[in-house]
Amino acid sequence: MAALLGIGLLLLGAFFLIISGIWGILLAFQENVVWGLIYVFIPLFGALVFVSQKWRKRAVRTSFLLGLLGLLITLSGGVISLVNGQSFISQLKVEIDDSGGDLLPSDSRPGDVSTSDLDAPIIEPLPADDVSSENPLNLPGNTPQTYRQTMMVGYAAYNQRDYQTALINFRRALDIQPGDRLATEAIQNTEAIIQQQQ
Numbered sequence: 637m638a639a640l641l642g643i644g645l646l647l648l649g650a651f652f653l654i655i656s657g658i659w660g661i662l663l664a665f666q667e668n669v670v671w672g673l674i675y676v677f678i679p680l681f682g683a684l685v686f687v688s689q690k691w692r693k694r695a696v697r698t699s700f701l702l703g704l705l706g707l708l709i710t711l712s713g714g715v716i717s718l719v720n721g722q723s724f725i726s727q728l729k730v731e732i733d734d735s736g737g738d739l740l741p742s743d744s745r746p747g748d749v750s751t752s753d754l755d756a757p758i759i760e761p762l763p764a765d766d767v768s769s770e771n772p773l774n775l776p777g778n779t780p781q782t783y784r785q786t787m788m789v790g791y792a793a794y795n796q797r798d799y800q801t802a803l804i805n806f807r808r809a810l811d812i813q814p815g816d817r818l819a820t821e822a823i824q825n826t827e828a829i830i831q832q833q834q
Contacts, residue, residue, distance in 0.1 A: 638720040645713025652706025659699040660686070783812040790822060799830050 664686050665672030674682040690696040790805030803826045810819040 638716055642713045642715075642717030642720055645709050645716060647713075649706045649708070649710025649713055652702055652709060654706075656699050656703030656706055659695075660703070663690075663693075663696055663699060783809050783816075786812065787819065787822070794822070794826060799826050799833075802826050803830065 660683055661672065661675055664675035664682075667686075667690065671686055675686055676682075687696055687700045786805050786809040790802045790809060793799075793805060794802035803823065806819050806822040806826060810816055810823060813819060
């Protein structure tokens with residue numbers, strides 16, 4: 637509702653400004669051609685000089701006040717739209733925070749995320765005997781345990797927006813499994829996000 641009000645005020649204010657501008661040009665040309673050309677080719681300064689010189693004329697005062705009213709209405713609409721936009725953004729942030737911060741896509745590859753803490757400490761992979769027997773990344777059964785846990789640590793760091801740590805672990809995983817598609821894509825996506833933030 638507030639968004640519609642803001643847009644409505646912006647349109648109404650713009651309409652008043654256009655009418656005031658056209659009316660002012662016509663009044664300036666009615667005075668003489670020189671005033672008309674000054675009004676057209678030096679818009680703000682020429683209009684202000686013309687209005688100040690011809691203020692005693694009712695039509696000039698009315699066109700100027702109409703333009704001033706249009707400006708105030710436009711500014712009000714802009715403020716309402718801006719406040720409504722900020723409340724929408726803050727509501728969106730709350731919804732993202734309420735989702736638990738799980739920003740990984742369903743296929744467990746890093747996606748596009750806009751913010752991060754790049755100074756977080758490096759997370760070392762767990763020892764091989766501490767790794768769960770589950771396979772959350774759906775990696776082939778013959779993948780080395782160190783590769784699997786390094787990828788898990790990389791995805792966990794990525795999910796926490798610690799992209800530097802994620803990148804380190806994805807590169808370690810690629811060292812363990814050279815040419816691996818998942819590790820290569822994870823590295824490319826993470827580097828792209830780090831590049832966007834610089």
